Amino acid sequence: MGDTEGNRAYGRKSFKRSKSHFTDRVTADGRDGWPVESGRYRLVVSRACPWASRAVISRRLLGLEDALSMAIADPIQDDRSWRFRLDPGGRDPVLGIRYLGEAYEAREPDPPGGVSVPAIVDVPTGRLVTNDYQQITLDLATEWTALHREGAPDLYPVPLRDEIDEVMAEVYEDVNNGVYRAGFATEQVEYTAACAGVFRRLELLSDRLAERRYLVGDTITEADIRLFTTLVRFDAVYHGHFKCNRWKLTENQVLWAYARDLYQTPGFGDTVDFDHIKRHYYQVHEGINPTGIVPLGPDLSGWLTSHGREELGGRPFGEGSPPGPVRSGEEVPAAGRP
Amino acid sequence: MGDTEGNRAYGRKSFKRSKSHFTDRVTADGRDGWPVESGRYRLVVSRACPWASRAVISRRLLGLEDALSMAIADPIQDDRSWRFRLDPGGRDPVLGIRYLGEAYEAREPDPPGGVSVPAIVDVPTGRLVTNDYQQITLDLATEWTALHREGAPDLYPVPLRDEIDEVMAEVYEDVNNGVYRAGFATEQVEYTAACAGVFRRLELLSDRLAERRYLVGDTITEADIRLFTTLVRFDAVYHGHFKCNRWKLTENQVLWAYARDLYQTPGFGDTVDFDHIKRHYYQVHEGINPTGIVPLGPDLSGWLTSHGREELGGRPFGEGSPPGPVRSGEEVPAAGRP
Numbered sequence: 001m002g003d004t005e006g007n008r009a010y011g012r013k014s015f016k017r018s019k020s021h022f023t024d025r026v027t028a029d030g031r032d033g034w035p036v037e038s039g040r041y042r043l044v045v046s047r048a049c050p051w052a053s054r055a056v057i058s059r060r061l062l063g064l065e066d067a068l069s070m071a072i073a074d075p076i077q078d079d080r081s082w083r084f085r086l087d088p089g090g091r092d093p094v095l096g097i098r099y100l101g102e103a104y105e106a107r108e109p110d111p112p113g114g115v116s117v118p119a120i121v122d123v124p125t126g127r128l129v130t131n132d133y134q135q136i137t138l139d140l141a142t143e144w145t146a147l148h149r150e151g152a153p154d155l156y157p158v159p160l161r162d163e164i165d166e167v168m169a170e171v172y173e174d175v176n177n178g179v180y181r182a183g184f185a186t187e188q189v190e191y192t193a194a195c196a197g198v199f200r201r202l203e204l205l206s207d208r209l210a211e212r213r214y215l216v217g218d219t220i221t222e223a224d225i226r227l228f229t230t231l232v233r234f235d236a237v238y239h240g241h242f243k244c245n246r247w248k249l250t251e252n253q254v255l256w257a258y259a260r261d262l263y264q265t266p267g268f269g270d271t272v273d274f275d276h277i278k279r280h281y282y283q284v285h286e287g288i289n290p291t292g293i294v295p296l297g298p299d300l301s302g303w304l305t306s307h308g309r310e311e312l313g314g315r316p317f318g319e320g321s322p323p324g325p326v327r328s329g330e331e332v333p334a335a336g337r338p
Numbered sequence: 339m340g341d342t343e344g345n346r347a348y349g350r351k352s353f354k355r356s357k358s359h360f361t362d363r364v365t366a367d368g369r370d371g372w373p374v375e376s377g378r379y380r381l382v383v384s385r386a387c388p389w390a391s392r393a394v395i396s397r398r399l400l401g402l403e404d405a406l407s408m409a410i411a412d413p414i415q416d417d418r419s420w421r422f423r424l425d426p427g428g429r430d431p432v433l434g435i436r437y438l439g440e441a442y443e444a445r446e447p448d449p450p451g452g453v454s455v456p457a458i459v460d461v462p463t464g465r466l467v468t469n470d471y472q473q474i475t476l477d478l479a480t481e482w483t484a485l486h487r488e489g490a491p492d493l494y495p496v497p498l499r500d501e502i503d504e505v506m507a508e509v510y511e512d513v514n515n516g517v518y519r520a521g522f523a524t525e526q527v528e529y530t531a532a533c534a535g536v537f538r539r540l541e542l543l544s545d546r547l548a549e550r551r552y553l554v555g556d557t558i559t560e561a562d563i564r565l566f567t568t569l570v571r572f573d574a575v576y577h578g579h580f581k582c583n584r585w586k587l588t589e590n591q592v593l594w595a596y597a598r599d600l601y602q603t604p605g606f607g608d609t610v611d612f613d614h615i616k617r618h619y620y621q622v623h624e625g626i627n628p629t630g631i632v633p634l635g636p637d638l639s640g641w642l643t644s645h646g647r648e649e650l651g652g653r654p655f656g657e658g659s660p661p662g663p664v665r666s667g668e669e670v671p672a673a674g675r676p
Binding site for chain 1: 523
């Protein structure tokens, strides 16, 4: 998402996450007019954004780097939302635009719902295809299979989909979006409900993960990706900035080990940029941090410590194998990595 | 202090703590016109305020409850600063005033420097005597001796004063006031210096306290009181609200044990009201928390766990003894206490 909606939502009685406006799908059969095709689309993300980071991780795990190129927006938005200020001349080198909003405008003038990431853009026309953050990763896992790398994992296995969907729905409501409802609350009662819900769900997830390495089945699935993108931001931004401060992730033995296990798995930690994450939240949300000061903490050195989760068994990539090294030019600074 | 200065200071380039304007002293010889006298003065505090809490602790340790009565202000200030909203009819029952500022006005019309706690008020005239937060506790320890309880500790022993003063000066600059400079910073560079200074000093203090039970000598002194009032607020407010978030107090083994040891010592934890502390900081400082939302966390249950510091030896009250039970009507809610 954009978190632009954060500031817009701010001041409303209750934080409501906007539905994605553009819900076309890129599919193997091209039924929405957007067939899977190598080199045709560009994935636009921010490394700050948990919703976009799902797609960054999926693309790595599935080995879609060659088929689907990636544009990385500056973590700080302005009034026109996400910008390509990290690129030479402030323009995305493939799409040639300065603002992601230009691709939205090319699709539909004055698009409602704002400009958000993740977004998939059709390179030949420069038009936005979809900003449907709930569907994009599922389609990468199930529709883009012809372009997956050899050894790509099955992130959404057919026999487990009901269970994965159930877990993801709970995680979405209470955790992924729960931290935002807590953080953007303007009424104490609304905050209290959201924050209590975050920790109630985390306790349940901690119980679930005490004896099993991954959320569903014995391999990494889409459910793990979606929990990870919130957990990896927890102490860095949600604990203080969003006031989800009953305890730090590092204080929950099971979840902290689970998060470290994933962080140290190729395709997860090597996509995480703590600098982008911290600057985005603390500098963009003026409604909750008017000074824009970015905290020095927390100490990130623990992310690479041993986690002991191998003892629980599990086969991270199932019949497949881990992804290779990060594509040149897409490396992130080694925060906590040697 | 008031922390009123917090909002006033906010927007200035750099946070500067106001000097106390009224620096008369209540002494045994009455040289400033204010002789120590049982029942003559009223100590006005807020349990939220770390500077005032020093005096609350000293009064308990020294057994001055009968000699020096205490007024407790509402933790939430308004434009006229500290109010007696916790008392029947919103008036302090002894002074008969609604705002502490009335005692300031009685002393000097339109007093510069604002209204702050701790304050000592002369009951017969209703006039403020002193708001000198650095001197008040030293005078309770050294000038009010005739009224101390039997077994009162020597909180400022003559042979150790140089060392105590040196430690207190470092703790004041980097820790007591350092957290405020971090929290009220409006420039990143200013915040960074203050926050780094807080943790640099805490690391040094942690080294110092690893092998010795108290900061100076082998008994509790004024230096411990002054460090404690910041440490007890650390995770509840300074970590998140003031962005001092390299680590939580609970993550530093030595300081966390040291703070628990004091908290569990009669006269310390039984003066601490976490509800007042949290509501004050989060609701008063609109400049850094515009929503006024008060976080649910942190979990406070750890404050009563065993700390193991007895093994370091030390004689908490030296030749003296612990204070008796809290005076009726001055009990605080048992946050974390059984």
